[in-house]
Amino acid sequence: xxxxxxxxxxxxxxxxxxxxxxTIVERLKSFVRSxxxxxxxxxxxxxxxxTTAALCLARDLYGEGYREHLMELNASDERGxxxxxxxxxxxxxxxxxxEIPFRILILDEADNMTSDxxxxxxxxxxxxxxxxxxxxxxxxxxxIIEPIQSRCAPFRFTFLPREEHDKHIKHIAELExxxxxxxxxxxxFEVCGGDLRRGINTLQGAASMNKPIDAKxxxxxxxxxxxxxxxxxxxxxxxxxxxxxxxQLRDMLQKYGxxxxxxxxxxxxxxxxxxxxxxLKIKLAGxxxxxxxRLVEGSDEEVQLSALxxxxxxxxxxxxx
Amino acid sequence: MYTAxxxxxxPKSAAEIVGNPSAxxxxxxxxxxxxxGIPKKRAAFLYGSPGVGKTVSVEVLARDLHMELVEKNAxxxxxxxxxxxxxxxxxxxxxxxxxxxxxxxxxxxGLMGNADKGGVKAITNIVKTARxxxxxxxxxxxxxxxxTLRSYCLLIDFKKPISxxxxxxxxxxxxxxxxxxxxxxxxxxxxxxxxxxxxSVNDLQALAQGKKHLTxxxxxxxxxxxxxxxxxxxxxMIVYGRTAYGAKQAVGMADVDLDMxxxxxxxxxxxHLSDPHDxxxxxxxxAMADVYRGRxxxxxxxxxxxxxxxxMTAGVALARQNSKVSGWIPFKFPxxxxxxxxxxxxRAVRKAIGLxxxxxxHISAVRATKEVLPYLRIIFKNDVHMAAGIAKWLDLDEEMxxxxxxxxxxxxxxxxxxx
Numbered sequence: 001x002x003x004x005x006x007x008x009x010x011x012x013x014x015x016x017x018x019x020x021x022x023t024i025v026e027r028l029k030s031f032v033r034s035x036x037x038x039x040x041x042x043x044x045x046x047x048x049x050x051t052t053a054a055l056c057l058a059r060d061l062y063g064e065g066y067r068e069h070l071m072e073l074n075a076s077d078e079r080g081x082x083x084x085x086x087x088x089x090x091x092x093x094x095x096x097x098x099e100i101p102f103r104i105l106i107l108d109e110a111d112n113m114t115s116d117x118x119x120x121x122x123x124x125x126x127x128x129x130x131x132x133x134x135x136x137x138x139x140x141x142x143x144i145i146e147p148i149q150s151r152c153a154p155f156r157f158t159f160l161p162r163e164e165h166d167k168h169i170k171h172i173a174e175l176e177x178x179x180x181x182x183x184x185x186x187x188x189f190e191v192c193g194g195d196l197r198r199g200i201n202t203l204q205g206a207a208s209m210n211k212p213i214d215a216k217x218x219x220x221x222x223x224x225x226x227x228x229x230x231x232x233x234x235x236x237x238x239x240x241x242x243x244x245x246x247x248q249l250r251d252m253l254q255k256y257g258x259x260x261x262x263x264x265x266x267x268x269x270x271x272x273x274x275x276x277x278x279x280l281k282i283k284l285a286g287x288x289x290x291x292x293x294r295l296v297e298g299s300d301e302e303v304q305l306s307a308l309x310x311x312x313x314x315x316x317x318x319x320x321x
Numbered sequence: 322m323y324t325a326x327x328x329x330x331x332p333k334s335a336a337e338i339v340g341n342p343s344a345x346x347x348x349x350x351x352x353x354x355x356x357x358g359i360p361k362k363r364a365a366f367l368y369g370s371p372g373v374g375k376t377v378s379v380e381v382l383a384r385d386l387h388m389e390l391v392e393k394n395a396x397x398x399x400x401x402x403x404x405x406x407x408x409x410x411x412x413x414x415x416x417x418x419x420x421x422x423x424x425x426x427x428x429x430x431g432l433m434g435n436a437d438k439g440g441v442k443a444i445t446n447i448v449k450t451a452r453x454x455x456x457x458x459x460x461x462x463x464x465x466x467x468x469t470l471r472s473y474c475l476l477i478d479f480k481k482p483i484s485x486x487x488x489x490x491x492x493x494x495x496x497x498x499x500x501x502x503x504x505x506x507x508x509x510x511x512x513x514x515x516x517x518x519x520x521s522v523n524d525l526q527a528l529a530q531g532k533k534h535l536t537x538x539x540x541x542x543x544x545x546x547x548x549x550x551x552x553x554x555x556x557x558m559i560v561y562g563r564t565a566y567g568a569k570q571a572v573g574m575a576d577v578d579l580d581m582x583x584x585x586x587x588x589x590x591x592x593h594l595s596d597p598h599d600x601x602x603x604x605x606x607x608a609m610a611d612v613y614r615g616r617x618x619x620x621x622x623x624x625x626x627x628x629x630x631x632x633m634t635a636g637v638a639l640a641r642q643n644s645k646v647s648g649w650i651p652f653k654f655p656x657x658x659x660x661x662x663x664x665x666x667x668r669a670v671r672k673a674i675g676l677x678x679x680x681x682x683h684i685s686a687v688r689a690t691k692e693v694l695p696y697l698r699i700i701f702k703n704d705v706h707m708a709a710g711i712a713k714w715l716d717l718d719e720e721m722x723x724x725x726x727x728x729x730x731x732x733x734x735x736x737x738x739x740x
Contacts, residue, residue, distance in 0.1 A: 003710015008682055051683045076685035109685050201696040208704035224699050242591050242600060254660055259691045299615045303587060307608035310601040317597040
């Protein structure tokens, strides 16, 4: 058993190690061959290999010393305009020494940048094209402003197909010498929905229990990883205790730092398992979708989710009547 | 059903009144001097700032001395005629009934302008000819309007009680309510009241009612509070408003900024809307207000603020369709804000861990805490080997390990393994 996060340990190092996203990888390889890279946007859901592809590209391009030619910035942590003005600019304008005349700047979670910062970035990208190429990773390319999009080559990453996902998970289990049962693999896929990083983290969490990994263990791990009991919160709401449910929600968000998006998606799953009249399910699903969208837009997680809880209280009241 | 503690725990005897012993003595001596005939000053003028115990002193002494109290406050009588009708009766013929009586004219500050024209003159006339003790009460006896009146009165100054006496009184009330209260909590309330005993009792009720134990944390947030009355009445206008216009007006009266007002409404709406439909409607309105806040943030166009205000005020007010107004429910300070300030240290550690994960895992610190940290918790609790390895790999310090596993003991076994 090894002592690091497996998601890192088994991250592909070279483009040829990347077995998924084949068409994308082929194009990236051609960039390496021609020793030229345009500005890129890597768009797609989490855990599908965007950052990995960017890192592999850099390593293939520069060799093992690639770190000297590369900068990783994370827009969720440094999303303000000052980062663009200072850090990005300083990096972008300094010339690379070596065979390749430009350096690479990976801007991760670029869809979280403020529009001011994006505007500032646009000029930087243009001015320092000679010395720096940008790879912007984002879940939603739509959140990147049009002028930047038009300067970049777009790459769409998609969720791994089921069999690819399973292959990865099983491969790691084998190398780590852990016993993974078939229904355990199914459960990982169901819970993580093809997000490979999450899938591997789940696998490692389950492995730390030192038991053969079956579906039950996977569910208990993901249950603990999301220490919130969404189902319990929903029951509390449907039974009419709004304040109790809101308290549980607040604990999840504030004490455990669970993402509102994760809660809403779990609520969505639970709605269809809950014992409520059928027509109500689709109505609640509609409301859930609206809340989900608002969260993606950046609304206050607790306020939006508790409005949903109030709707559940209302539904519970109607059912009893 | 709700009873205000200022009524329930009103002093029953002079001994229970907070502070002002010498004023009370002067007042008592003067009342008793009526037994020996009409004194030189036929009226006592009690003055002092609100909530220091003027009215209650009159009530208590009347009871102690077995006197009948005939009481009117300024809102009841306004014109010269009305005053003459009432006060004339009470003072002139008192002896006919045998019993001793006190005539109390409270809240003289309320006599104002043309509507009360002649009011002060009428009172002066009554005082000049009174045959029973007349007691006048005002916040400010030195208002020029009272100049003539004052010269016929025995002036008794009620001072603000010191905070330790107020705290003692609050302690007494807590004992009667079966609440165990920390001394510093009561001391804080007493100090904050600025000598206003009445408001300190109101504060105490708002914060302590229904609790077994009152701690400093329960009251310390009051320091944030600008003026309770203002935010509470603003909330009342919104949560119990009947018209969109009225509810919207409330915003202009709030001393707090809009975000804070939003938090106040968000905290208090559930307790004040008992009907589930109304509650869902109101929470919906708040969610819409929040959506517009988000749009302002995204577009930096502050003109959208008008919609935020519409939804958080009128939207909430008009949600009330079926909820009954039942009893008295105190407005509470936004607990979300309290929780945020309490968990500050914890969040700092969490963020530090997030940064450590970021260095290794090519993922933002924000997402690291949400996506990786939960798994670290599981691993650290179950597998000491793996935990120690990861702790080393991520370069976590002891405090971080302790945060992840939750207990010092467990953190110890992991770090011991490291060395």
